[in-house]
Amino acid sequence: MLVGGILVITRKNPVHSALALIVTLLAQASIYLMLYAPFVAGVQIILYAGGIMVLFLFVIMLVSIDRSVRERQFNSQWVVGVIAATALGGLFMIVFTKGKNIFPEHALPMVENDNTQKIATMLYGQYMFAFEIASLLLLVAIIGAVVMAKKRI
Amino acid sequence: MGQIVQYITSYLSSNQTPGAAGNMFWALVYIMLVFAGLSVAVIAMNWLERKILAHMQVRLGPMRVGPHGLLQPIADAIKLLLKEDIMPAEADGLIFWVAPFVVVLAAFTTFVVVPFGPTHAITDMNIGILFMLGVSSLSVLGIVMAGWASNSHYPLIGALRSSAQMVSYEVAMGLAVVSAILMTSLNATGTGTLSMIGIVQAQQAQGEWFIFKFFPLGLIAFFIFAVAMVAETNRAPFDLAEAESELTAGFHTEYSGFRWSLFFLAEYSAMIAVSSIAVTLWLGGWLRPFPNLLNNSTWGLVFSLCPGVTFLFFAAMCFYNAARMPKHPLFRIQTIGLAGFGIALGLIGLVLFIPAVSMRIQDIFWFSAKVAGFMYLYIWYRGTFPRYRFDQLMRMGWKVLLPMGLGVLILTASVALLQQKLWHP
Numbered sequence: 001m002l003v004g005g006i007l008v009i010t011r012k013n014p015v016h017s018a019l020a021l022i023v024t025l026l027a028q029a030s031i032y033l034m035l036y037a038p039f040v041a042g043v044q045i046i047l048y049a050g051g052i053m054v055l056f057l058f059v060i061m062l063v064s065i066d067r068s069v070r071e072r073q074f075n076s077q078w079v080v081g082v083i084a085a086t087a088l089g090g091l092f093m094i095v096f097t098k099g100k101n102i103f104p105e106h107a108l109p110m111v112e113n114d115n116t117q118k119i120a121t122m123l124y125g126q127y128m129f130a131f132e133i134a135s136l137l138l139l140v141a142i143i144g145a146v147v148m149a150k151k152r153i
Numbered sequence: 154m155g156q157i158v159q160y161i162t163s164y165l166s167s168n169q170t171p172g173a174a175g176n177m178f179w180a181l182v183y184i185m186l187v188f189a190g191l192s193v194a195v196i197a198m199n200w201l202e203r204k205i206l207a208h209m210q211v212r213l214g215p216m217r218v219g220p221h222g223l224l225q226p227i228a229d230a231i232k233l234l235l236k237e238d239i240m241p242a243e244a245d246g247l248i249f250w251v252a253p254f255v256v257v258l259a260a261f262t263t264f265v266v267v268p269f270g271p272t273h274a275i276t277d278m279n280i281g282i283l284f285m286l287g288v289s290s291l292s293v294l295g296i297v298m299a300g301w302a303s304n305s306h307y308p309l310i311g312a313l314r315s316s317a318q319m320v321s322y323e324v325a326m327g328l329a330v331v332s333a334i335l336m337t338s339l340n341a342t343g344t345g346t347l348s349m350i351g352i353v354q355a356q357q358a359q360g361e362w363f364i365f366k367f368f369p370l371g372l373i374a375f376f377i378f379a380v381a382m383v384a385e386t387n388r389a390p391f392d393l394a395e396a397e398s399e400l401t402a403g404f405h406t407e408y409s410g411f412r413w414s415l416f417f418l419a420e421y422s423a424m425i426a427v428s429s430i431a432v433t434l435w436l437g438g439w440l441r442p443f444p445n446l447l448n449n450s451t452w453g454l455v456f457s458l459c460p461g462v463t464f465l466f467f468a469a470m471c472f473y474n475a476a477r478m479p480k481h482p483l484f485r486i487q488t489i490g491l492a493g494f495g496i497a498l499g500l501i502g503l504v505l506f507i508p509a510v511s512m513r514i515q516d517i518f519w520f521s522a523k524v525a526g527f528m529y530l531y532i533w534y535r536g537t538f539p540r541y542r543f544d545q546l547m548r549m550g551w552k553v554l555l556p557m558g559l560g561v562l563i564l565t566a567s568v569a570l571l572q573q574k575l576w577h578p
Binding site for chain 1: 297298316320344
């Protein structure tokens with residue numbers, strides 16, 4: 001996953017970056033597997049690596065890349081970047097080492113046989129409202145995209 | 154040494170898949186078997202497609218290479234291996250090289266969960282069907298990479314069209330699959346399963362194949378999946394992206410020799426993979442016809458004779474055609490070859506009559522027979538239907554199949570709920 005992430009930001013050719021992002025997403029799916037969440041891993045592969053990245057690649061390939069490949073890539077704010085990355089990384093380290101008591105009631109059950117059933121029960125039971133709001137959000141996004149792309153309404 | 158032998162033989166008495174039993178050696182053996190079987194199936198499909206298409210078009214097909222063209226696929230394979238390997242000058246080398254591998258990888262990895270029997274799968278994941286759909290959607294990426302890396306107009310347009318088509322019909326496929334998975338939850342505990350073996354066992358427990366359940370809802374869901382799977386694998390009548398007269402072979406124009414044969418292998422493997430999904434979800438997987446209705450031992454005996462009878466039938470056809478060969482001295486080798494092939498098939502058929510072998514082969518035979526039926530349907534569609542234009546294709550995917558899929562899903566859920574409330578309060 002680290003190799004994929006580094007390749008995403010260092011490649012000059014945007015298509016190579018997108019392919020490295022696909023590798024990163026597949027590695028993330030395997031991390032989900034290692035966390036005993038097979039359903040999330042499967043859905044990650046279907047939607048992210050197999051759907052969203054395909055559309056990314058469409059856009060990248062249809063927009064002319066000759067110009068962007070030949071452009072000089074610059075990095076003049078690297079000091080601020082390093083400071084921000086160190087701060088974020090430090091925050092992650094602190095939470096990981098000292099923050100084990102932040103979410104005590106959501107400890108992983110470590111059994112993966114009914115991961116799908118448990119997700120379904122929670123998603124359609126306790127978090128039903130959030131689920132519906134999220135789907136409404138996606139609907140608004142789709143309608144917005146269609147309205148912007150249509151020639152006449 | 155004794156430990157190794159014990160490790161190998163300890164699996165033989167368990168009734169789980171090698172993946173579930175954690176046995177690495179037998180998992181590798183199964184993988185090799187599935188790989189070999191798949192390769193033989195692709196070679197057979199090549200010959201069958203040319204012959205069946207030819208007979209549908211009232212001509213004979215390949216007749217020269219072996220007896221009735223039986224050695225034609227081998228000749229094709231040798232030709233493809235010996236062709237010059239061209240890479241276009243401006244092509245992106247790494248991506249051009251990787252694209253066929255990604256497509257083949259995605260097509261072959263789906264076979265890890267395909268259930269040939271209750272324990273005859275390489276492994277049985279809890280998310281089996283989700284895994285198959287996900288990995289087969291990775292082949293879209295390989296096609297996009299192939300089209301872009303060729304750095305030429307026809308492949309790029311072909312790749313973009315092909316991947317747009319595949320992504321659109323994946324949605325319809327997903328909805329049809331969801332409505333079949335819904336039917337697995339109509340049992341005592343009320344929980345369904347996503348594992349491929351669990352789906353077939355749910356059909357066995359509920360006593361009917363899902364294609365006949367809640368008639369006609371199961372049938373419509375099966376129909377939606379059957380159409381979407383033909384579009385998903387870029388086969389006729391949805392093969393605009395790779396048809397010779399339209400786009401000069403689309404995304405694999407610039408590929409020659411072995412690289413093209415990898416695309417070809419991946420296409421046929423993907424066809425077999427989505428047919429396996431259809432067979433598992435709707436046609437009862439490895440179950441023989443009427444598993445619960447005709448349950449007494451005589452029917453069991455009759456159905457267990459089917460594998461052997463099938464191979465003996467093929468052997469009889471070989472002998473009949475060998476007898477019909479022209480009695481010219483130049484045809485002697487072909488006649489002897491065909492008769493030898495017939496004898497080999499007959500011996501396999503006789504071996505399949507032995508009860509010990511027949512018991513183990515039953516499930517695999519019925520599964521393969523149903524998938525073979527689907528392959529014949531694929532070839533039939535290619536010989537019968539005219540090609541869809543690309544905008545008609547996209548219109549059908551989004552405006553016809555998607556609403557139908559949603560409707561079937563809603564109706565299936567409502568009927569299932571009514572059934573639970575009215576008959577099992």
